[in-house]
Amino acid sequence: MSERRFSQLDVFTAQPLRGNPLAVVHDATGLSESQMADFARWTNLSETTFLLPPTDAQADYRVRIFTPGGELPFAGHPTLGSCHAWLAASGRPQREGEVVQQCAVGLVRIRRDGARLAFAAPPLRRSGPVQEPALRAQVLASLKITDTQLLRLQWVDNGPGWMAALLPDAASVLALRPDFQAMAGLKLGVVGAHPAGGECQFEVRAFVPSLGVPEDPVTGSLNAGLAQWLIGDGLASARYVAAQGAALGRAGRVHVLAEGGEVWIGGDVTPVVSGTVTL
Structure with a gap:
């Protein structure tokens, strides 16, 4: 076991405790899938995310997204919250004004919309x-x-x-x-x-x-x-x-x-x- 940076954020609100909470584990390298699933069940939030180095050269970081019941290929509030946490931890995107997130659904682009973050909606399956x-x-x-x-x-x-x-x-x-x-x-x-x-x-x-x-x-x-x-x-x-x-x-x-x-x-x-x- 080791200590890892942890953030909990409220997403889709500018007022604490009025949006959707998200737990983020930074530098999740070395954690097994079962450890991630166990921690997501323990937080008992709708989603918990784990930040990892990307495996796609176009991405700035990779994220795995878990609910208490299992892993999701994509989710919106974890995308915005994970990006905010990554940037706050001194993450530096490859492209000016845009962050590229890698998740199981593929690459998701995120940009600043004034004071807010916004992600490009992935295509409908x-x-x-x-x-x-x-x-x-x-x-x-x-x-x-x-x-x-x-x-x-x-x-x-x-x-x-x-x-x-x-x-x-x-x-x-x-x-x-x-x-x-x-x-x-x-x-x-x-x-x-x-x-x-x-x-x-x-x-x-x-x-x-x-x-x-x-x-x-x-x-x-x-x-x-x-x-x-x-x-x-x-x-x-x-x-x-x-x-x-x-x-x-x-x-x-x-x-x-x-x-x-x-x-x-x-x-x-x-x-x-x-x-x-x-x-």
């Missing part, structure tokens, strides 16, 4: 309407809603396996009291529009009970997939803000921008804990 009647029935049972309340059901999978349900409005999203047993095996995002004129255009919730996270406070990967769908289908403008986490007492804000053929997912990152961990 699966998109289009969900056609399987059994999956639609499972979603209805899981969310405890009627068929008329489910306006659209769409694949927005950029690695984790996200499926997204569009509800009539933000109030419908916030009113959900899901049945997590019925949701077994699903990675389900839900979105609904807020009334025009407010700070946020959409309310989002994310449910992943199969990974040990019944509801995720704020979810970058889901919002990346949602943005590509909503903007691509003309359901959202090229720039908008999504709120997430209110049902858990959080106030996450996800800043979305479609520009030059790419979708960027941005958010504030607030350091909360720094020190060392013995692993």
Whole structure:
């Protein structure tokens, strides 16, 4: 065992304790996969990340991302939080103004968007309407809603396996009291529009009970997939803000921008804990 630098950050918020916490182990070289998985279960956060030297010459660092239930190929709030932690630990990107992260889904570009970091949404691995009647029935049972309340059901999978349900409005999203047993095996995002004129255009919730996270406070990967769908289908403008986490007492804000053929997912990152961990 050895002492390693450790950071815990709050992502998608400028105010501590209002976003999605992330644990980051710096210089994770030498840790086995089982040690990483054990530590992620111990932190019991939605994600814990481990920073490693890159194996791709184009990348600035490599990250492995674990939930209490297993490893993810990609996730958004760990991308922003890990990049912030890497930079704060004197990380120096190869390219001016851009950091390149290597993870299991491939290379992910991250840039500064004013005071925020923003990542380029990775391409969708699966998109289009969900056609399987059994999956639609499972979603209805899981969310405890009627068929008329489910306006659209769409694949927005950029690695984790996200499926997204569009509800009539933000109030419908916030009113959900899901049945997590019925949701077994699903990675389900839900979105609904807020009334025009407010700070946020959409309310989002994310449910992943199969990974040990019944509801995720704020979810970058889901919002990346949602943005590509909503903007691509003309359901959202090229720039908008999504709120997430209110049902858990959080106030996450996800800043979305479609520009030059790419979708960027941005958010504030607030350091909360720094020190060392013995692993």
